[in-house]
Amino acid sequence: METATVVVAPAPVAITPPPQRKLMELKSSFAPAAKSSPARKAKPAKKKLAGGGGGYVLEDVPHLTDYLPELKSYPNPLQDHPAYSVVKQYFVNPDDTVAKKIVVHKSSARGTHFRRAGPRQRVYFQPGEVTAAIVTCGGLCPGLNTVIRELVCGLHDMYGVASVLGIEGGYKGFYARNTVELTPRSVNDIHKRGGTVLGTSRGGQDTAKIVDSIQDRGIDQVYIIGGDGTQKGAASIHEEVQRRGLKCAVVGVPKTIDNDIAVIDKSFGFDTAVEEAQRAINAAHVEAESAENGIGVVKLMGRNSGFIAMYATLASRDVDCCLIPESPFYLEGKGGLLQFVERRLRDNGHMVIVVAEGAGQDLIARSMHLVDTHDASGNKVLLDVGLWLSHKIKEHFKRKPNFPITLKYIDPTYMIRAVPSNASDNVYCTLLAHSALHGAMAGYTGFTVAPVNGRHAYIPFYRITEKQNKVVITDRMWARVLCSTNQPCFLTHEDVEGAGQEEEEPHLPLVEGENALVRSPSMCNGNDHLCSGAA
Ligand SMILES: Nc1ncnc2c1ncn2[C@@H]1O[C@H](COP(=O)(O)OP(=O)(O)OP(=O)(O)O)[C@@H](O)[C@H]1O
Numbered sequence: 001m002e003t004a005t006v007v008v009a010p011a012p013v014a015i016t017p018p019p020q021r022k023l024m025e026l027k028s029s030f031a032p033a034a035k036s037s038p039a040r041k042a043k044p045a046k047k048k049l050a051g052g053g054g055g056y057v058l059e060d061v062p063h064l065t066d067y068l069p070e071l072k073s074y075p076n077p078l079q080d081h082p083a084y085s086v087v088k089q090y091f092v093n094p095d096d097t098v099a100k101k102i103v104v105h106k107s108s109a110r111g112t113h114f115r116r117a118g119p120r121q122r123v124y125f126q127p128g129e130v131t132a133a134i135v136t137c138g139g140l141c142p143g144l145n146t147v148i149r150e151l152v153c154g155l156h157d158m159y160g161v162a163s164v165l166g167i168e169g170g171y172k173g174f175y176a177r178n179t180v181e182l183t184p185r186s187v188n189d190i191h192k193r194g195g196t197v198l199g200t201s202r203g204g205q206d207t208a209k210i211v212d213s214i215q216d217r218g219i220d221q222v223y224i225i226g227g228d229g230t231q232k233g234a235a236s237i238h239e240e241v242q243r244r245g246l247k248c249a250v251v252g253v254p255k256t257i258d259n260d261i262a263v264i265d266k267s268f269g270f271d272t273a274v275e276e277a278q279r280a281i282n283a284a285h286v287e288a289e290s291a292e293n294g295i296g297v298v299k300l301m302g303r304n305s306g307f308i309a310m311y312a313t314l315a316s317r318d319v320d321c322c323l324i325p326e327s328p329f330y331l332e333g334k335g336g337l338l339q340f341v342e343r344r345l346r347d348n349g350h351m352v353i354v355v356a357e358g359a360g361q362d363l364i365a366r367s368m369h370l371v372d373t374h375d376a377s378g379n380k381v382l383l384d385v386g387l388w389l390s391h392k393i394k395e396h397f398k399r400k401p402n403f404p405i406t407l408k409y410i411d412p413t414y415m416i417r418a419v420p421s422n423a424s425d426n427v428y429c430t431l432l433a434h435s436a437l438h439g440a441m442a443g444y445t446g447f448t449v450a451p452v453n454g455r456h457a458y459i460p461f462y463r464i465t466e467k468q469n470k471v472v473i474t475d476r477m478w479a480r481v482l483c484s485t486n487q488p489c490f491l492t493h494e495d496v497e498g499a500g501q502e503e504e505e506p507h508l509p510l511v512e513g514e515n516a517l518v519r520s521p522s523m524c525n526g527n528d529h530l531c532s533g534a535a
């Protein structure tokens with residue numbers, strides 16, 4: 001593959017001395033400075049881009065040699081590993097990249113690519129001398145323990161890494177807690193448990209103190225498992241590590257039950273959460289079916305992105321209405337939710353509503369005149385939309401004495417994220433962990449690892465943190481939900497115009513019939529029986 005480099009990250013100026021052990025590998029020009037530098041705002045990351053023929057662009061990730069050019073490399077010990085040495089082409093071709101977009105037209109440019117994840121022929125650490133560290137941050141997600149387990153086992157068993165430290169209690173654990181030694185034995189069966197054996201937290205992100213801890217403890221590789229906030233933190237840790245000239249690979253493993261991380265196919269634990277949500281939806285359906293005008297309301301997680309609600313709805317087929325943050329709705333009047341509930345009860349005698357926790361927040365705030373509050377990480381604390389909605393529906397039917405209803409509200413939000421990961425998420429977590437440690441051993445740094453169009457890739461932090469992944473309500477998937485539930489789409493012309501496209505690349509016209517399920521707003525508004533036939 002021919003690639004012409006067009007922009008390369010500039011070599012940073014290192015001003016803090018690395019630990020003694022690492023000095024050997026650094027250039028003598030690093031000037032000594034105070035050990036603990038004050039927290040500073042991370043500068044926007046420099047992009048490392050390479051161009052090729054036909055509009056090919058590689059959005060590459062940093063490598064330790066970008067700022068430590070004299071770093072020594074070693075043969076990858078996997079070449080002698082009994083399990084891997086027999087695998088033909090086990091090592092990834094250095095030129096392999098993964099396309100960000102795979103639906104293309106004959107005139108399309110080749111577009112953005114990411115470096116393919118996997119083991120390289122040469123590594124930039126002597127495994128027996130490596131100290132690695134693992135931290136989990138943000139909310140829980142099924143599969144966290146599996147990722148921890150596979151990082152520990154992979155580092156020890158595949159590469160023979162000397163020491164893997166667990167950082168307890170999230171980012172603040174770097175400077176407020178002692179570390180725990182993680183061994184294949186100590187993590188042997190943790191994947192069977194929900195949660196994270198390391199503990200987690202929100203807030204407490206102090207880049208300078210964290211990097212001081214990395215430096216003082218002589219950590220060579222740090223694996224940071226967490227959501228969008230965590231990856232922003234990881235980006236600033238990487239900037240500071242690079243600024244100090246430390247030989248430490250900073251690797252992000254994306255974790256989000258909400259599936260709100262951009263670029264990647266899907267986050268680990270998402271499938272497990274959707275599966276677990278089925279149990280709540282089934283219960284709501286059974287309750288609703290067994291009562292006169294029974295209504296089951298189920299609240300699922302999804303702060304800004306309604307993927308869990310959307311997929312749980314599609315999987316279940318018992319859901320009559322799915323409400324997500326991306327699709328505004330209203331209660332009263334023609335085409336409103338209450339009118340739809342009434343009609344559905346008259347037609348079917350029961351109904352199930354699935355609502356993502358972030359849906360309708362503006363409506364609730366307006367009706368209750370509340371002031372925003374935020375958690376330790378700065379995330380807005382959400383109002384309970386399930387409770388509010390249930391109350392509004394009950395209030396509506398109280399005004400109709402001849403229309404008795406029975407409403408049951410089920411809130412399984414924490415139950416769906418506290419369970420252990422299912423079989424397919426376990427396999428996914430294993431591959432993620434392996435991709436992460438292969439990248440770090442090969443000297444890559446400042447990246448998040450994840451599958452993109454089915455192939456694991458190293459993605460620069462800025463790509464992950466610049467925007468959130470959201471349900472695009474003008475896309476075919478949301479149309480499938482609307483067709484499955486036959487709910488109103490509540491959209492106005494302005495909503496459709498304002499709905500973001502998924503890509504920055506031009507949206508090419510679809511072939512005839514391909515977009516047939518996305519209807520014009522005038523067709524949608526207030527009409528709940530527009531779609532027929534399968535999506
Ligand atoms: N912009 C940011 N820069 C640096 N650190 C951040 C930033 N946003 C959040 N963090 C830190 O990252 C950690 C996790 O953030 P947060 O609580 O938002 O969870 P998350 O990683 O987004 O996961 P999730 O939202 O899926 O539970 C916290 O310790 C928080 O202080």
Ligand SMILES: O=P(O)(O)OC[C@H]1O[C@](O)(CO)[C@@H](O)[C@@H]1O
Binds near residue numbers: 138140258301302
């Ligand atoms: O109560 P906690 O721990 O802040 O977590 C709640 C949040 O975590 C998330 O699951 C993201 O991890 C959101 O959907 C939810 O709003």
Ligand SMILES: [Mg+2]
Binds near residue numbers: 229
């Ligand atoms: Mg988040």
